[in-house]
Amino acid sequence: MKELLRRYGLTLTISFIVIVAFWLLVLVILPYIYLFEASFRLYLPIDQVNGPNDVYTLSNYSTFFVTPIHRWVFLLTIVYSSAVAAISFVVAYPLAYYLSKVATNKIVPTLFLIIMIPLWVSEILRSFAWFIILSLKGPLNFALVGLGIIEEPIRWISGFQSVIIGLVYTYVLFMLFPLYNAIQSLDTNQIEAAGDLGAPWWKIHWRVILPHAKPGIASGSVMVFMLSAGSILVPSLLGSTNSRWFTEIIQQWMFESQDWNTGSAYAFLLLLLCTGFVSLVMRLFRVSLSDIAR
Amino acid sequence: MSATVELDRVSADFGSFRAVDKVSVTIGAGEFFSFLGPSGCGKTTILRMVSGFIAPSEGHIRIGGEDMDGIRPNKRPTVLIFQNLALFPLMPVWENVSFSLEMRGVDKAARRARAEELLKIVDLPGAGNKMISQLSGGQKQRVAIARALAVEPKVMLLDEPLSALDLKLRQHMRAELRAIQKRTNVTFIYITHDQGEALAMSDRVAVMSQGRLQQVAKPEDIYNNPSNGFVASFVGENNVFDGRIIASQTTTARFETDLGVFEAAFNTPPSSDQKLRLYVRPEYARLVSTAPEASNAIAVTISDISFEGNFINIHATTDQGRVLTVETRNDGSSDIPETGSRRYFTFDAQRARILADETQAAHS
Incomplete structure (x- = not known):
């Protein structure tokens, strides 16, 4: 605080604050408080707001538990978000290992630049790009058929697969960076020592690198999972007729039914249940929050 | 079990920089062999080439007569103890020690038992369940040695493993390492910049500078008969005099300096245009009250006396202002002159050496 005052003077400091x-x-x-408060009130006609019927209730929350289709969509959202986290790990781990332990210092900044450039394009545009890439007569099918890998074009945008592809693409960097940091901090001598003691490459990964990278894996997974479960853009752009994401239900409550009260309740339920799920998984893998913060 | 290690004109290039230049040496089976040199002299590169982490740019490395070219570290009969030990912090001590057995698929009970045996060898019985972070520096050292011994290596490579320890522990571990080496009879190749370590533990020492071997000899020969100026000044202290030879016999020469003409041992053939210097070790020099009859004497004034415990360093300044050092044992028998008194700095011709700077030509 004193340092701030000394550097920028009184006027600037106060403006910053x-x-x-x-x-x-x-x-x-404030918006959170507003939504939180609204989630405990009923969706009433405007003339009854603040009237005798406007009481605090848990009924918005209980709607979720008594609507099987919503519970089912929530379950699918959690399962597929976990899948997104898992696939992101599989994609990001070799890259993180390569960037932190194999690539020379000269080439790493260039590689990071190449990885970062797509982030400069807005998420909407990137999702639309995937919509085009994955479409039935799109470039991916064209290339696969042209190369003779497949006979008939694949209907990529069906079920959850296009949503998963889109989410992995959008959030894989949130897995890459924590993984990169974690592996980077491993003493290279340990990798060499394991090799010197007779470990084949895959055992070096299994016994030395992966255990060391566990906090990075955990924080990457939590981030990718939470972002995926909370994503609205990718599921609505790349979703098919038979894929439903929980955020889409929240959106329906809020913008189609105009019921912000139930919508808020669902939003808080998503936050609460996902947090619960994440803590459960973290306990299962014996990772603590302090490990992640390390 | 031990094996010879033969380096046959081994070089290592990093880009245009030559870290190791045509090094040839044969290390005997069961020998304790040290590479001694300042940092950046190429000694660690040699060790990494022997262990297989770096491939030589030129030349061959043979272990037990077998060419190691293209053989990966995990397939060589060597094991490396890293400078920072590189113990696995997430595994308990016993898993660290038996890691190599786990890699060979030995079952858990056998691994546990063997780890306990090895921990006894390194004097750490019962420490198997501790985590690495619970150990002291010296204990970590022992765990690293036990982990290396578990491989049953023919050659053990040690990269300055004692450098992180404090003085007392370091001296203790020197004796310990030497004892373990004698007991297991494994060939030890030891890398250090600490002359004390190299001289105290080794059967033979190779002194290195700028990627080249300067001298390979027993510790006492390295110290008493250094082959060149680099070895003389890297190992031990010296009073050094610039000058030139004015007359030479078979084993001695007369050397003219700006402090006078001295007689000293000389057996390097006078090579090309190399600069020659006269080296006199402080413990071989004496201070006397009357000018000796032999020629080697310089009139000096005692300028400073520094008490080092078991010995005393006396600094004497010549009339020209050069400071010379004489080392005297603190055994009560020597006469310590007072500061400011006049003396003669003198030494035996056989104990002083005229040496060229460095072995410039590569061994081939």
Whole structure:
């Protein structure tokens, strides 16, 4: 604080604090409080708001538990979000290992640049790009048929597969960076020592690198999982007629039924249940929050 | 079990930089052999080539007569103890020790038993269930040795493993390492920049500079008969005098310096245009009150006396302002002059050496 004052003077310091406080309070905290409060109230006709029927109730929350289709969609969302996290790990781990232990210092910045460039394009545009790539007469099918790998074009946008592809593509970097950091911090001598003691490459990964990278795997998985489960853009753009994401139900409540109360309740349920699921999985793999923060 | 290690004109290039230049040496089976040199002299590169982490740019490495070209570290009969030990912090001690057995598919009970045996050898019985972070520096050292012994290597490679320990422990571990080596009869190749370690433990020492071997000899020969100026000044202290030879016999020469003409041992053939210097070790020099009859004497004033415990360093300044050092044992028998008194700095011709700077030509 003193340092801030010394550097920027009184006026600038106060403006910084006011701007940050405004952002935090008005744009983050207040909307949450508003939604949280709304989630415990009934969706009533406008003339009954603040009337005798406007009481606090848990009925918005219980709607979820008594609607089987919503429970089912939630379960699918969790299962497929876990799949997205798992696939992201499989994709990101070899790359993270290569970047942190194999690639020379000269080439790493270039590789990171190549990895980052797609992030400069907005998520909507990238999802639309995938929509085109995956479409029945799109470039992917064209290439696969042209190369003779498949006979007939595949209907990629069906079921959850296009959503999973889109989510992996969108969030894989959130797996890559924690993994890269974790593997980077491993002493290369340990990898060499394991090899010197007779370990084949896959056992070096299994016994030395993966255990060391566990906190990175955990924080990457949590991030990819939470972002995927909370994503609305990718599931609605790349979803097919038979894929339903939980966020789409929240959106329906809010924008199609105009029922912000139940919508808020569902949003908080998503947060709560996902947090519960994540803590459960973390306990299962014996990772603690402090490991992740390491 | 042990094996010879033969380096046959081995070189290592990193880009345009030659880290190791045509090094040839044969290390005997069961020998404790040290590579001694300043950092960046190429000694670690040699070790990494023997263990298989780096392939030589030129030349061959043979272990037990077998060419190691193209054989990966995990298939060589060597094991490397890293400078930072590289123990696995997420495994308990016993899993660290028996890691190589686990890789060979030995079952858990047998691994446990063998780990306990090895921990006894390194004097750490019962430590198997501890985690690495619970051990002291010296204990970690022992675990690293036990882990290496589990491989039953023919050649053990050690990369300055004692450098992180404090002085007392380091001296203790020197004796310990030497004892383990004698007991197991494994060929030890030891890398260090610490002359004390190299001289105290080794059967033979190779002194290196700038990727080249300067001298390979027994510790006492390295110290007493250094082959060149680099070896003389890297191993031990010296009073060094620039000058030139004015007359030479078979084993001695007369050497003219700006402090006078001295007689000293000389057996390097006068090679090309190399600079020659006269080296006198402080413990071979004496301070006397009357000028000796032999020629080797310089009039000096005692300028400083520094008490080092078991010995005393006396600094004496010549009339020209050069500071010379004489080392005297603190055994009560030597006469310690007072600061400011006049003396003569003198030494035996046989104990002083005229040496060229460095072995420039590569061994081939």
